[in-house]
Each structure stands twice: as structure tokens, then as C-alpha cells.
Amino acid sequence: EDKVVQSPLSLVVHEGDTVTLNCSYEVTNFRSLLWYKQEKKAPTFLFMLTSSGIEKKSGRLSSILDKKELFSILNITATQTGDSAVYLCAVHSGGSNYKLTFGKGTLLTVNP
Amino acid sequence: GAGVSQSPRYKVAKRGQDVALRCDPISGHVSLFWYQQALGQGPEFLTYFQNEAQLDKSGLPSDRFFAERPEGSVSTLKIQRTQQEDSAVYLCASSVRDRGLTDTQYFGPGTRLTVL
Numbered sequence: 724e725d726k727v728v729q730s731p732l733s734l735v736v737h738e739g740d741t742v743t744l745n746c747s748y749e750v751t752n753f754r755s756l757l758w759y760k761q762e763k764k765a766p767t768f769l770f771m772l773t774s775s776g777i778e779k780k781s782g783r784l785s786s787i788l789d790k791k792e793l794f795s796i797l798n799i800t801a802t803q804t805g806d807s808a809v810y811l812c813a814v815h816s817g818g819s820n821y822k823l824t825f826g827k828g829t830l831l832t833v834n835p
Numbered sequence: 836g837a838g839v840s841q842s843p844r845y846k847v848a849k850r851g852q853d854v855a856l857r858c859d860p861i862s863g864h865v866s867l868f869w870y871q872q873a874l875g876q877g878p879e880f881l882t883y884f885q886n887e888a889q890l891d892k893s894g895l896p897s898d899r900f901f902a903e904r905p906e907g908s909v910s911t912l913k914i915q916r917t918q919q920e921d922s923a924v925y926l927c928a929s930s931v932r933d934r935g936l937t938d939t940q941y942f943g944p945g946t947r948l949t950v951l
Binding site: 727757764765768771813821822827 | 868879941
């Protein structure tokens with residue numbers, strides 16, 4: 724059975740800190756890994772990663788994938804209170820390359 | 836353009852009632868997905884449509900759950916004889932292409948179902 728594990732499950736930081744969120748996976752026929760940000764509404768898409776070692780960047784957020792060690796990290800620099808959310812990691816895998824398998828998420832709280 | 840919309844945003848049902856949850860995907864998106872998200876958990880796959888065809892319903896937890904997308908756009912998830920364990924947020928997502936290609940899924944805000 725496909726498995727996606729995120730750590731830590733929750734994290735509290737102060738504004739300006741840098742955080743690293745982790746996602747490891749055990750899946751058959753990996754195809755891509757996605758990161759989403761979920762506030763009290765729709766999960767919003769952040770990144771899709773398919774190749775190892777290529778960093779994707781958007782403003783203060785960046786992410787990278789290691790297909791050999793089967794994990795990805797999401798970095799957020801100079802955190803702001805608006806970054807407070809649950810960050811979800813999900814994987815496309817196997818023959819059903821449409822189905823996403825999600826981790827439980829990391830709850831990030833950024834205090835002023 | 837408009838994103839994925841869902842209605843109602845909140846639904847409270849008494850145990851045993853039937854409920855219907857609606858999803859309006861992004862216009863032109865071929866693929867539509869339903870996920871169930873319990874409190875403190877990540878979303879879990881329920882079912883997948885390519886246009887009007889339901890190609891995978893392996894995640895539906897019981898035969899009380901039924902989904903349709905008759906014209907290949909709007910979809911409805913119906914839960915019959917609701918139970919307390921059905922309480923969750925039901926998320927709908929759509930993507931532009933068919934299952935042949937890995938594609939980004941865009942999510943709606945979800946319907947929070949509470950069964951009393």
C-alpha cells in the first residue's frame with residue numbers, strides 16, 4: 724500500500740524564521756510529488772516535482788525532490804503570519820496516475 | 836477564471852438522512868475527483884471521473900456512497916443513510932487532462948459534513 728509520511732506533524736515558529744517541512748514516501752511506480760497549502764478553505768497548489776535535484780522556487784517557498792532517498796522538503800524563508808496553514812504532501816503513483824495519496828500534513832503556526 | 840466551487844459549504848444531517856454534495860469543476864477540465872478528509876488527516880481518494888465516465892470508485896467506503904457526473908461537468912456525491920463516521924470534509928478537485936498524464940489537481944473549498 725502506498726504511504727506518504729510528513730514530519731513534523733506540527734511546528735510553531737516566530738516571524739522571520741526559516742522552516743523545513745519533510746515528506747517521505749513509499750509508493751509503487753512513482754510519477755510525481757505535489758505540495759499544497761491548506762488554510763480553512765481549498766488546498767492551494769504550490770509545487771509539482773518529478774525530477775530529482777531540481778529545485779522549484781516561488782518567492783520565499785522552495786522545494787526539492789530526492790528520488791533515490793524517497794523524500795522531498797519544502798522550505799519557507801522569512802516566515803510571515805500568513806504562512807500559517809497545513810502543508811500537505813501528495814504523490815501520484817502506480818498504474819492509477821491520477822490518484823493522489825496524501826500525507827497527514829504539517830500544521831505550521833507562525834507567531835508575530 | 837473561476838476555480839472549483841462546492842456547495843453547500845456546511846451541512847448538518849441527522850443520522851439516517853440522505854445528503855447530496857455538489858461540485859462545479861473548472862470549466863473545460865476533463866478529470867474530476869472526490870476526496871474525504873477526516874479531522875487531522877490528509878485527504879483520501881474516493882472516486883474519479885473522466886468526463887461523464889466514472890473510471891475508479893475504489894475509494895468509496897460503502898455502498899451508501901454514490902457519485903455521478905452525468906454531463907461531464909457538474910458532479911454530485913450522494914451519501915445515503917448517513918452515519919456519524921461519515922462526518923468529514925468532502926473535497927472535490929479537477930484537472931485539465933485525462934488519466935493518461937500526471938496533472939495538477941485543483942481543489943474546491945470542500946463541504947464540511949457533520950452527522951449528529
